[in-house]
Amino acid sequence: MDLRKLFLILVPYSWLLALFLIPFAIVLKIALSDYAIAIPPYVPTLDGIGNWSDFKTFLSELDFENFIFLTEDELYWRAYLSSAKIAFLSTLMTLLVGFPLAYAMARAASEWRPTLMMLAILPFWTSFLIRVYAWKSILSQEGYLNQVLLWVGVIDSPLMILNTNTAVYIGIVYTYLPFMVLPVYAALEKLDDTLLEAAEDLGCSRFQAFWLVTVPLSKPGIIAGCFLVFIPALGEFVIPSVLGGSDTLMIGKVLWEEFFSNRDWPVASAVAVILLLLLILPIVLFQRNEQKQREAEK
Amino acid sequence: MAFDSGSAAFAPWEDPGQKPLISFKSVTKRFGNFTAIDNLTLDIFEKEFFALLGPSGCGKTTLMRMLAGFEAPSEGTIMLDGQDIGPIPPNKRAVNMMFQSYALFPHLSVADNIAFGLKRSDMPKSEIAGRVEEMLSLVQLSQFASRRPHQISGGQRQRVALARSLAKAPKLLLLDEPLGALDKKLRQETQFELMDIQEKTGTTFVIVTHDQEEAMTVASRIAVVNHGKLVQVAPPDRIYEAPNSIYVADFIGDVNIIKGLAKPESDNRYAIQWCENHAPIIGTSQHAFASDDICHFAIRPEKVSITRDRPTDRTNTMQGKVLEIAYLGNISTYHVELPTGQVIKAQQANNRRISRRSFTWHDSVWLSFTDTAGVLLSQ
Ligand SMILES: Nc1ncnc2c1ncn2[C@@H]1O[C@H](COP(=O)(O)OP(=O)(O)OP(=O)(O)O)[C@@H](O)[C@H]1O
Numbered sequence: 001m002d003l004r005k006l007f008l009i010l011v012p013y014s015w016l017l018a019l020f021l022i023p024f025a026i027v028l029k030i031a032l033s034d035y036a037i038a039i040p041p042y043v044p045t046l047d048g049i050g051n052w053s054d055f056k057t058f059l060s061e062l063d064f065e066n067f068i069f070l071t072e073d074e075l076y077w078r079a080y081l082s083s084a085k086i087a088f089l090s091t092l093m094t095l096l097v098g099f100p101l102a103y104a105m106a107r108a109a110s111e112w113r114p115t116l117m118m119l120a121i122l123p124f125w126t127s128f129l130i131r132v133y134a135w136k137s138i139l140s141q142e143g144y145l146n147q148v149l150l151w152v153g154v155i156d157s158p159l160m161i162l163n164t165n166t167a168v169y170i171g172i173v174y175t176y177l178p179f180m181v182l183p184v185y186a187a188l189e190k191l192d193d194t195l196l197e198a199a200e201d202l203g204c205s206r207f208q209a210f211w212l213v214t215v216p217l218s219k220p221g222i223i224a225g226c227f228l229v230f231i232p233a234l235g236e237f238v239i240p241s242v243l244g245g246s247d248t249l250m251i252g253k254v255l256w257e258e259f260f261s262n263r264d265w266p267v268a269s270a271v272a273v274i275l276l277l278l279l280i281l282p283i284v285l286f287q288r289n290e291q292k293q294r295e296a297e298k
Numbered sequence: 299m300a301f302d303s304g305s306a307a308f309a310p311w312e313d314p315g316q317k318p319l320i321s322f323k324s325v326t327k328r329f330g331n332f333t334a335i336d337n338l339t340l341d342i343f344e345k346e347f348f349a350l351l352g353p354s355g356c357g358k359t360t361l362m363r364m365l366a367g368f369e370a371p372s373e374g375t376i377m378l379d380g381q382d383i384g385p386i387p388p389n390k391r392a393v394n395m396m397f398q399s400y401a402l403f404p405h406l407s408v409a410d411n412i413a414f415g416l417k418r419s420d421m422p423k424s425e426i427a428g429r430v431e432e433m434l435s436l437v438q439l440s441q442f443a444s445r446r447p448h449q450i451s452g453g454q455r456q457r458v459a460l461a462r463s464l465a466k467a468p469k470l471l472l473l474d475e476p477l478g479a480l481d482k483k484l485r486q487e488t489q490f491e492l493m494d495i496q497e498k499t500g501t502t503f504v505i506v507t508h509d510q511e512e513a514m515t516v517a518s519r520i521a522v523v524n525h526g527k528l529v530q531v532a533p534p535d536r537i538y539e540a541p542n543s544i545y546v547a548d549f550i551g552d553v554n555i556i557k558g559l560a561k562p563e564s565d566n567r568y569a570i571q572w573c574e575n576h577a578p579i580i581g582t583s584q585h586a587f588a589s590d591d592i593c594h595f596a597i598r599p600e601k602v603s604i605t606r607d608r609p610t611d612r613t614n615t616m617q618g619k620v621l622e623i624a625y626l627g628n629i630s631t632y633h634v635e636l637p638t639g640q641v642i643k644a645q646q647a648n649n650r651r652i653s654r655r656s657f658t659w660h661d662s663v664w665l666s667f668t669d670t671a672g673v674l675l676s677q
C-alpha cells in the first residue's frame with residue numbers, strides 16, 4: 001500500500017479513535033470502577049500512577065460488579081425492554097406517517113419538489129429542545145390541542161396527553177419524521193414510472209402495482225429510514241423526560257438520573273455500555289442494508 | 299407478407315366487408331400545444347403484422363401508448379373490436395406492450411418478470427411455471443431464469459421484455475422497437491419466431507421499428523409516419539415499388555430522384571423533360587399528370603443497369619462517369635456523374651471477384667433502365 005492511501009485511511013480512523021474509541025474506553029473504565037464519595041465520584045483513578053506496580057493495583061481494583069448489579073435490579077432490564085418497545089412502535093408510526101408524505105413528495109410536480117423537501121427539513125433549523133418544549137404547550141391540558149378539540153366538540157373534558165407515553169410517541173414521531181421521509185423519498189424518486197405502467201399493462205390495478213412494484217422498490221429506503229429512527233429513539237432521553245410522565249420508563253432517562261441525581265457514575269456508565277452493545281446489532285444490520293443497496297445499484 | 303405462401307393472399311384491408319380490429323378515428327394527441335398525432339385515421343385488421351416506420355419523434359410510441367391505454371387521445375376515438383376503448387383502463391385491455399425502455403422489474407428475477415402478467419391472469423398456478431419455461435426457451439434465456447435484470451446484457455434484457463409481453467398471449471401485442479439491441483443473426487431468428495408466433499396464435503402485432511429491412515420482412519402492412527401523420531400505409535412491396543411521395547421513396551431504401559416536366563404520350567406513358575440537351579426519360583405512371591406538370595421520376599439503384607457499351611434494348615439510356623464505388627460485399631453501388639452534374643446511383647450484384655470487376659473510378663459507362671422501372675411522383 002502506498003503512502004497516499006495509508007494517509008487517506010489514517011484520517012478517518014484517527015477521527016474515529018479520538019471521538020469514539022477513547023471516550024468509550026473512558027466510559028468502560030468508569031463502568032468497571034466503584035462508587036466513591038469523591039471528585040470524580042469513583043475509584044480507582046489513573047491519577048498518580050507512576051510505575052508498573054501502581055498500574056497493576058489499579059487494574060486489580062476494576063471489576064464487573066456494576067454489570068452484575070444491572071441484572072439484579074429489575075428496573076434496568078425493564079427500562080431496556082420498555083425503551084425497545086417504545087422505539088419499535090414509534091418507528092412503525094413514523095413509517096406510517098412518513099411513507100405517505102414521501103410518496104406525495106415524490107409524486108408532486110417536479111417544480112414543487114425542492115420546496116416540499118425544504119419544508120420537510122425546515123424543523124432542523126430551530127433548536128430541537130425548543131421544539132420539544134413547544135409540544136408541551138400543545139399537548140398540555142390547557143394546550144392548543146385540547147382547546148381545539150373542545151371547541152370542535154369532539155371531547156367534553158380536556159384529555160390527559162402530556163406526561164403520558166402517548167406524548168412520548170407523538171414527540172418521537174414528530175422529531176424523527178425527516179429521518180424517515182428523506183431516505184424513503186430518495187428511493188421513491190428514483191422509481192421509473194414506466195415500471196408502474198408495465199405492471200398495469202400486465203393486469204395490475206393501481207393498488208396492486210403500488211404493492212407489487214412501488215413498495216418492494218422503496219424497501220431499501222424504508223429499511224434505512226426505520227434504522228435511522230429506531231437507533232436514536234432507543235436511547236432517547238430529552239423527549240421522555242420533557243413530554244413523558246413518571247411512569248414512562250426509558251433507558252435514556254434512567255441513565256440521566258443515575259448520572260445526575262444519584263451521581264452514581266459507575267452504574268450509569270455500565271448502563272451506557274450495555275445500551276451501546278445493544279445498538280451494535282441494529283447498526284450492523286443497517287450497514288449491511290446500505291451495502292446491499294450499493295451493490296444492487298452498481 | 300414476404301413469406302406468404304398461403305393460397306389466397308392475406309389482405310383484409312382490401313375487403314370492405316372486413317371489420318377492423320383497431321380503428322383510429324380522426325385521432326389527435328396534443329402535449330401542451332405540441333401536436334404529436336395529427337388527425338390520424340387508420341384501420342388495423344385482425345392477424346395483421348402492422349409496422350410503424352418513421353423518423354425519431356414522429357409519434358410512433360405515442361400511438362402505441364394510446365392503444366395500451368397510457369395516453370388518452372385529445373380528440374377522436376380509438377375502437378378495439380368495435381368498442382370505444384377510451385374509458386377502459388390499461389389493466390382491463392386485452393393488449394400487452396413491450397416498452398421501448400423494456401421496463402423490467404429490477405427486484406424480480408427474469409422468470410418472475412415473465413410470470414408477472416400470468417400471475418395476475420386467471421391461469422392456474424400449476425400452468426404458470428410451464429408457460430414461463432416455454433417463453434424462456436423461446437427467447438433462449440433458460441439458463442438465466444434466476445438472474446436479476448441488472449445481471450444480464452442489454453440484448454438479453456430486451457428478450458426478457460419480449461418474452462414478458464408475449465407470455466399472456468394477448469389479442470393485440472404492441473412491440474416498441476423489440477429487436478433493436480440484438481445482433482443481426484439473433485434479430486433475424488427472433489423475427490422468424492415472431493412471425494411463427496403470429497401464425498400459430500393469430501395475435502395481431504403492431505411493431506415499431508427503425509429497421510426497414512425488419513419491417514419489410516415481418517410486416518403485412520407498413521405505415522410510414524411523419525410529424526404525427528400517416529404518409530403512406532401499404533404492404534411492403536407496394537411501399538417499396540410504388541411509394542406515393544418522395545418522402546416515402548427516400549425514407550424506405552435508396553432512390554434516385556430526377557425532377558422534370560411531364561409530357562403525356564399515350565395512356566399512362568410520359569416523357570419526362572429533365573434536361574434541355576438530353577433525350578427525355580420515358581416512364582409510366584398510375585397517376586395522371588397534365589402536360590408540363592412538375593414531376594419527380596424516382597428509380598431504385600438496383601433497377602438501373604450499368605454497362606460499358608450503350609445497350610440497344612432499353613428505353614432509357616444515359617452516359618456518365620464513375621465517381622465513386624461503394625462496395626457492400628454482395629453488391630456494389632456505383633455513383634455515376636452525368637454530364638449535367640447530376641449523380642445517379644446504380645447497383646450491381648458482385649457475382650465476380652473484386653479483382654475482375656469491369657468498372658473502376660473515372661470509367662465512362664452507360665446507365666439504362668426500362669420504361670416501367672421507376673415511378674412518377676408529384677411531390
Ligand atoms: N409526455 C409528453 N409530453 C410532451 N411531449 C411528448 C410527450 N411524449 C411524447 N412527446 C413528444 O411527442 C413526439 C412524439 O413522441 P414519440 O415518443 O411518440 O416519438 P417516437 O416516434 O416514438 O420516437 P422514437 O423513434 O425516437 O422512439 C415527440 O416530439 C415527443 O417529444
Ligand SMILES: [Mg+2]
Pocket residue numbers: 358359360398474
Ligand atoms: Mg418511440
